[in-house]
Amino acid sequence: MSYTSKSPWIIHYDASSCNGCDIEVLACLTPLYDVERFGIINTGNPKHADVFLVTGSVNEQNVSVIRQIYDQMLEPKVVIACGVCATTGNIFRECYNTLGGVDLAIPVDVYAPGCAVRPEAIIDAVVKGLAVLEKKRADLDANRGKITASTEE
């Protein structure tokens, strides 16, 4: 395990959640769950974050915002869809303004179901996301080596 998975910093974005899932995300930071034990910090800044937590379904208004946040995050990064709304669109799926799950806007790495998603499920999803983060970092390192090798030739 490298240092990447020892300090996953999070950015949380409320797409169009009913706030049920948002409150559960914040509950993870309380003394009861205390995710800072794992080095997790809620940064609120895409340029500092490694893990992108999205709650709620994507709609026409915020799809560009989600893509913007995703693009501003530096590799390696993972996206976690928190709650059924974020995974599939849930009961809002058929609404005229709703597109559906977050994976319609950006690539999602881990899905955490639940309505509302439980804090345990979020922590579990982040831990799963760490494995993905690790793999992406290894790929990044490998590519980095490749690029320098090709320039040297």
Place this chain on the structure above:
Amino acid sequence: MVTSTLLVKIVGALVFLILAPVLGCLLAGVDRRITARMQHRVGPPLLQPYYDVRKLLAKEDASTNPVERIYIFMYLIFIIAAGCLFFSGGNFLLVVFILTLATLFLIVAAFSSRSPYAEIGASREILQVMSYEPMVLLVAVGFYMVTGTFDTAGIVSGTNPVVCYLPLLFLGFVYILTIKLRKSPFDLSMSHHAHQEIVKGITTEMSGKTLAIVEVSHWYENILFLGWVALFLAWGSWIGVVVAIVLTLLIYLLEIFIDNNFARVKWQAMLTSSWWIALVAGAINLATIPFIMNLF
């Protein structure tokens, strides 16, 4: 004799260069754990600040503009220069000025990104510098009036700790130390706590390696500031040094306590309160130095 003092100076500078990041990292880790305990949490591992920096170094390399990292690098270099000068017994006044120059580089780096968030952070950093600088300069004047030298080696070599002569200036200095350490209620330009209003102020646009350099600079900076506190408390013997270190750590504990118990103030309150304290504490203390000197 000349070579031996030179040797002592070089050793002092090297000790700072090598040990300050290690101690600064541990200090940051202890700080986060104590903070967590004060909030009834378990808190991160002791080496969490180190893990954070290693992670930041492994991130993709990106920057808003080509000069930002150069400015941040100069920030680190000048902090190290100031620290080496301080711990090798150099001129305290020069240390203060070099450190101000370092902070200027941080401010320029934030402005160079042209981002509104970073610019707000940079403006607030300027206000912080304006708030603490008068007090720091008065402290330097006080040191000179008591010991007759600006050299840190001369200041600590007396028979009594300088704080005996400068009690009010010391209290005023502890007040502005909260600003210098960027702790709540004065963490206006950049907060160490998660998810703030103006999200990460001066570091908003910094990422990856640049942010890692900022973190390492803070480790150096914090040790240097604690050195300033110790300068008040130490006197010219081994016991004096040990007592100074213990008391300095207690003062840092007090800062963590303040950090966790006060909400952030507006910049007006920070600026006016620190100027008033500097004016009152400085004027009274400097005026009474001759009388206090007679007591000892």
